[in-house]
Amino acid sequence: MQEKLRETARQLLSEKKVDVVIGYGETETGAVGAVFIRDPNDVNKLIWDNRCRVNLVTYLKRKEVRQLGKPAVVVKGCDNRSLVTLQVESQIKPDDLVVIGVACEGVIQEIPGKAASTEGELCEKCTVCDVHVPIGCDIVIGDVANPEVTKNDRYKMLERLMAMSPAERMQYWSKQFERCFKCYACRQSCPLCYCNICIADKNRPVVIAPSSSLKGNFAWQIVRAFHLAGRCSGCGECERACPAGIELSLLNQTLAKAAEEHFNFRPGMDKDAEQLIGTYSEQDQEEFIR
Numbered sequence: 523m524q525e526k527l528r529e530t531a532r533q534l535l536s537e538k539k540v541d542v543v544i545g546y547g548e549t550e551t552g553a554v555g556a557v558f559i560r561d562p563n564d565v566n567k568l569i570w571d572n573r574c575r576v577n578l579v580t581y582l583k584r585k586e587v588r589q590l591g592k593p594a595v596v597v598k599g600c601d602n603r604s605l606v607t608l609q610v611e612s613q614i615k616p617d618d619l620v621v622i623g624v625a626c627e628g629v630i631q632e633i634p635g636k637a638a639s640t641e642g643e644l645c646e647k648c649t650v651c652d653v654h655v656p657i658g659c660d661i662v663i664g665d666v667a668n669p670e671v672t673k674n675d676r677y678k679m680l681e682r683l684m685a686m687s688p689a690e691r692m693q694y695w696s697k698q699f700e701r702c703f704k705c706y707a708c709r710q711s712c713p714l715c716y717c718n719i720c721i722a723d724k725n726r727p728v729v730i731a732p733s734s735s736l737k738g739n740f741a742w743q744i745v746r747a748f749h750l751a752g753r754c755s756g757c758g759e760c761e762r763a764c765p766a767g768i769e770l771s772l773l774n775q776t777l778a779k780a781a782e783e784h785f786n787f788r789p790g791m792d793k794d795a796e797q798l799i800g801t802y803s804e805q806d807q808e809e810f811i812r
Contacts, residue, residue, distance in 0.1 A: 523624060523664040524570040527596065530622060530661055534594050535562040540620050541591025544581055546574040556581060558590065570596075571640055575629045577601045577757040580713040582614060594620035598629075599653030603755035603790025604713040606658070610797055613716055623656030625664030632762060647758050647771065650675050658793055677779045683772055695773075699739040701766040704732070708770055709746065711763035714753050721745060743773065751777040752798030755790045 531543040545568045547557030554573040559565055579601050581587045597605060602623055608614045628648030630640070652671035656662065686694060706722065709715045722730045722742055730745065731738030747770075754774045761770045781787045784807055787798045 524568070526663045527570050527622070527624060528565040528568050530663065531559060531565040531568055531594065532562045534620060535559070535565070539592075540594040542587075543568070543594045543596075543622075544578050544587070545596040545622075546570060546576070546578070558587070560590070568596075570624055572628065572630045572644075573640060574598070574626075575632060575645070575762060577604060577711075577713055577759045579605045579608065580711060580759065582608070582619070583713065583716045592619060594622055596622045596624055597656050597659065598624065598626040599651060599656045600647070600755050600757045601713075602656035602659060603653065604757055606790040606793050607714060607753050607755065607797075608716075609793060610795075620661065621656075621659040623659030623662040625655045625662070625666040627654060627666050645758065646679055647756055650678060652676075653791075657791070673779075673782060676782075677775060679772060680775055680779060683776075695740075696736065698768050699743055700736050701768060702739040702743065703734045703766065704739070704742065705765060707763040707765060708760035711759040712750075713757070713759070714750060714755075715746075721749075743768075743770070747773045747777055750774055752781045752785075752787060753789050754778055 527545070531545065534540045535543060541560065543559040543565070545557055545559065546554055547567045548554055548569055554569065554571075555576055556578055557567050559567060574596075577598075577600070578595050579597060582593065582595060582605075587593065595605070602621065605614070605621065609616055626648075628644040628651065630642035631645050633642070650671055652668050654666040654668050655664075683691060683694070704722075706720075709720060709722070722732075722745075725732075730741045754777070756771070756775065756778060758771050760774070761768070764770060778788075781789075781798055785798055787795075789798070
C-alpha cells in the first residue's frame, strides 16, 4: 500500500491535479508525523504503516496550509469521518481537495519517551473500529474487511467509568482535570475545533477563567466536550496530544454514546445526513431529558 500511495501522489502532482500532498513521513529520529509533498520527486518521503497515528485532517483548517494550494490528504477511516463532518458543516468544499483513503488495520499505541516502532499493542480505539476502509473517498488504496462491531463494543472503554458511583466519577475527573495547565494542545490538534475566536479566549466578557484552576479546567474541558457532541469521530488526537495524559477520549465517548443511543447518530458516517445538533425530528426520543 505504501508503494501504491507514493505512485498515487506522484501522479496527482505530476498531472497538476493537486499542489500539495499531505501525508505521513518519518523524521531523522524515527518519529512519524505530517509531511507536505509538493514535488513529484519527493514522494518517496511518504510512508504508510501502523505508526501513522496523526489525523492529518486537522491541517486543512490552517491558513498556512491553505496557502499551499489545492491539497490531497491521506486519511484513515476515523480521520475521514472528521473530514465528512467538516464538509457537512461547510468548512471544506469537496471539490477543493482530493481525499486519498488508505485501508487501516489499526495503529499501535504511542509510548511517551520511547522511539516509534511498528511493534506494540493496538490503540484501544482501533480494537473497536468498524471503518477500516474510509468511506466515500476520491481514491481508496488497499482493502481490509470491516468487522462486525456492536454498539456495546464501541463504548466498552466506558465500562470502568460508568461502573463508578457519581461521587467516584466526580473524584476521578477532578484528579484528571487538576493536571490540566491550559496549553490547549487538545484544541489545536482537533480537526473539529476551528472557531476563529475560541470561547476560552474571549475576554469581553470572560466566559472561562484563563488561569489553570480546577474550576476553570472543569469549565474548559466540559464546554469543549459539549461543543464536540454529535461531531467527534473518536480519532483520539486530543488525548494523544495532551502532555498531561488526561483521558479526554472517555469524556467525548460519553457524549458519542448518548448521541447514538438517543438519536441513532454517528458523526461522519453519511455525508448526506444532517448534523445532530441543530436538527429537529418528531421522532426524537425525549425521555433522557425528562
